[in-house]
Amino acid sequence: MGELLFNVLLLLFFVVMGAYSFDIKIVDEHSGARYWPLIMICAVIVLICVKIAQIWKALPKEERKFSFGIFKLNDPGVQKLLLALGWLLLYIIALPYGGYALSTVIFFAGMAWLIGARKVSVIALSSIGITIAVWAVFVWGLDVHPPRGIGFLEKISIWLEYLI
Amino acid sequence: MELLMTGIQVVFQLEVLLVIAMGVLLGVVFGALPGVSATMSIVLCISFTYSMNPVVAISFLAAVYCASITGGSITAILFKIPGTPSSAPTTLDGYPMAKRGEAGKALTLALLASGFGGLFSAVVMFMLTQPLMKLALRFSSPEQFAVCALGIGILSFVDSDRPLNTFVSALIGIWIATIGQDRFSSVARFTFGTVKLLDGIESLPFMIGMFAVVEILDNIRNPEDTKDMTKDAVEGKFKVTGIADFMKTKWTALRSAVIGTVVGIIPGAGATIASFMSYSVESKLNKSPETMGQGNPHGIVASETANNAATGGAMVPLLSMGIPGSNAAAMMLTALSIHGVQMGPLLLRSQPEYLSATFMSMILANIVMVVVSIYVAKVFAQVLKVPYYILGSLIFVLALTGTYAYQSNMFDLTVMFIAGAFGYFFKKYGFNISALILGMVLGGDMEYYFRRSLLMYGNVGSFFQRPIFTGIVVLFALVTVFQVFSMLRKRSNAKKQKTQQP
Numbered sequence: 001m002g003e004l005l006f007n008v009l010l011l012l013f014f015v016v017m018g019a020y021s022f023d024i025k026i027v028d029e030h031s032g033a034r035y036w037p038l039i040m041i042c043a044v045i046v047l048i049c050v051k052i053a054q055i056w057k058a059l060p061k062e063e064r065k066f067s068f069g070i071f072k073l074n075d076p077g078v079q080k081l082l083l084a085l086g087w088l089l090l091y092i093i094a095l096p097y098g099g100y101a102l103s104t105v106i107f108f109a110g111m112a113w114l115i116g117a118r119k120v121s122v123i124a125l126s127s128i129g130i131t132i133a134v135w136a137v138f139v140w141g142l143d144v145h146p147p148r149g150i151g152f153l154e155k156i157s158i159w160l161e162y163l164i
Numbered sequence: 165m166e167l168l169m170t171g172i173q174v175v176f177q178l179e180v181l182l183v184i185a186m187g188v189l190l191g192v193v194f195g196a197l198p199g200v201s202a203t204m205s206i207v208l209c210i211s212f213t214y215s216m217n218p219v220v221a222i223s224f225l226a227a228v229y230c231a232s233i234t235g236g237s238i239t240a241i242l243f244k245i246p247g248t249p250s251s252a253p254t255t256l257d258g259y260p261m262a263k264r265g266e267a268g269k270a271l272t273l274a275l276l277a278s279g280f281g282g283l284f285s286a287v288v289m290f291m292l293t294q295p296l297m298k299l300a301l302r303f304s305s306p307e308q309f310a311v312c313a314l315g316i317g318i319l320s321f322v323d324s325d326r327p328l329n330t331f332v333s334a335l336i337g338i339w340i341a342t343i344g345q346d347r348f349s350s351v352a353r354f355t356f357g358t359v360k361l362l363d364g365i366e367s368l369p370f371m372i373g374m375f376a377v378v379e380i381l382d383n384i385r386n387p388e389d390t391k392d393m394t395k396d397a398v399e400g401k402f403k404v405t406g407i408a409d410f411m412k413t414k415w416t417a418l419r420s421a422v423i424g425t426v427v428g429i430i431p432g433a434g435a436t437i438a439s440f441m442s443y444s445v446e447s448k449l450n451k452s453p454e455t456m457g458q459g460n461p462h463g464i465v466a467s468e469t470a471n472n473a474a475t476g477g478a479m480v481p482l483l484s485m486g487i488p489g490s491n492a493a494a495m496m497l498t499a500l501s502i503h504g505v506q507m508g509p510l511l512l513r514s515q516p517e518y519l520s521a522t523f524m525s526m527i528l529a530n531i532v533m534v535v536v537s538i539y540v541a542k543v544f545a546q547v548l549k550v551p552y553y554i555l556g557s558l559i560f561v562l563a564l565t566g567t568y569a570y571q572s573n574m575f576d577l578t579v580m581f582i583a584g585a586f587g588y589f590f591k592k593y594g595f596n597i598s599a600l601i602l603g604m605v606l607g608g609d610m611e612y613y614f615r616r617s618l619l620m621y622g623n624v625g626s627f628f629q630r631p632i633f634t635g636i637v638v639l640f641a642l643v644t645v646f647q648v649f650s651m652l653r654k655r656s657n658a659k660k661q662k663t664q665q666p
Binding site for chain 2 (some may be wrong): 017021037111120
């Protein structure tokens with residue numbers, strides 16, 4: 001049922017994209033900007049419809065009902081997966097404000113705990129050590145300027161960047 | 165022969181040999197770092213060459229170029245993060261091999277294959293620059309469109325159990341390539357009014373999301389899969405293997421070297437397209453196609469031989485016509501122009517020592533690269549002994565930092581996140597990530613060449629007046645018919661077996 005739902009969502013997405021593509025201006029009669037993506041979208045829609053039909057046919061009758069149970073939210077693995085995605089998203093949002101160094105240390109610590117680390121000393125040392133190592137390679141070695149954060153975090157970042 | 169002797173004379177000097185060794189080391193390390201592509205490696209190293217004389221500078225940059233393509237395979241195999249886009253197919257078989265404790269074997273194969281591919285193309289280019297240029301000149305937009313379509317068409321049959329899924333994946337990839345400004349009319353497509361999407365979706369952040377992030381999410385969801393990798397590493401199963409394993413894949417290597425060299429010659433078709441095409445071909449011709457993507461050594465050899473072979477191929481139009489065969493070659497053009505090297509037909513007449521220096525240094529670099537890369541790989545591989553909760557988080561941090569380092573653009577991180585989240589379900593429900601990536605890589609060029617061909621010739625029928633185009637279409641048709649026939653026969657046999665069972 002999960003596979004069916006995913007394919008239906010994909011189909012809906014491409015139907016919307018197909019409708020949206022009619023807003024694309026045609027400048028050239030021979031090969032306007034609209035036609036190529038529209039051809040791809042139409043082909044995807046047709047083929048996904050075929051896929052949905054195949055999946056429905058192969059699905060046992062008792063499984064042809066939607067229920068929230070298909071999301072398996074009680075499964076610890078699914079819960080960890082959603083937490084990991086949420087943590088990653090939070091890191092990306094927080095990065096420009098917290099700066100690279102602090103955000104990465106916290107991100108690493110949280111992710112390590114999520115994956116299975118339990119010793120606080122190991123988490124703390126590895127998160128700080130690895131952040132320093134990656135900083136050394138990318139910032140000092142390759143002259144990449146990471147997000148600096150705001151306020152005093154920005155000043156600390158600038159100081160660290162030009163330390164070497 | 166005279167050119168060869170000139171090359172030996174200019175390159176076999178202590179200063180040049182030292183810079184080649186340094187270039188190889190830097191190139192491998194840069195290439196291994198995600199977010200640092202071969203192009204970026206050359207850009208970073210250009211500043212080192214300002215005080216060098218032209219021959220030394222050429223040798224250094226050629227070494228960096230060859231080695232950076234190779235370096236991408238190290239993280240592709242150990243962490244499933246392609247260090248360079250051209251190493252993306254290497255992850256498909258390299259990482260499964262590392263997971264079952266064969267990281268050493270996978271790395272050795274990748275490095276030997278890279279060395280072989282680079283050497284093959286350097287030697288071929290040295291001997292056949294002029295005749296091969298005539299072939300490149302005959303490739304126009306219809307032929308380039310046909311080559312892209314052939315690459316996608318062949319891949320669609322890689323997963324013969326689920327060709328529909330693979331084909332849909334490729335089409336989605338081609339559609340993703342249309343996001344952004346249209347190349348012809350500059351009309352914005354699927355940007356939803358945002359400026360950030362005007363340049364389209366960058367392939368490297370997308371690939372890192374689709375490969376590295378999806379893999380870690382998979383391991384978080386199913387943690388028992390990671391225990392074997394760490395266990396085998398702790399037991400010391402990482403061991404560099406000998407050349408015998410590579411010799412078992414010699415025909416794959418030879419075939420891939422030819423594909424990579426030819427693809428490299430075509431302007432605009434670089435190492436990434438070469439590695440994907442070679443992998444696709446290998447998936448069909450391999451004796452055990454069902455094992456491709458599960459840790460088949462031939463997959464690694466196909467990808468790595470082709471991407472390094474493309475380096476020599478890309479130098480042909482660069483040196484002979486001043487047309488770079490890839491982005492990295494374009495950087496080489498800039499760098500060499502600074503040193504007064506005049507690319508084009510006059511190079512052979514006015515500055516033959518530069519032409520011979522380029523090829524001789526590429527030959528030497530590919531030999532040195534194999535030795536240096538093995539030691540760099542051993543250092544990287546020590547990381548395998550680390551527990552997965554550290555390793556997984558490290559891979560995440562490397563992927564994020566590498567994605568940001570690519571263009572110092574926060575939007576790339578967003579792309580990576582969306583690709584990772586979408587890719588997890590995409591893979592879980594049977595779609596083909598490599599087909600999607602190939603569609604994305606080739607889709608932009610496919611559309612460009614197709615529309616350009618229409619502008620030049622007016623209608624599709626006129627394309628068939630070109631013999632090379634017709635030849636490629638016939639080849640595509642034959643491959644398609646053969647594949648459809650094979651699939652139908654396979655299904656018919658499966659049905660017969662089912663009905664015969666009591």
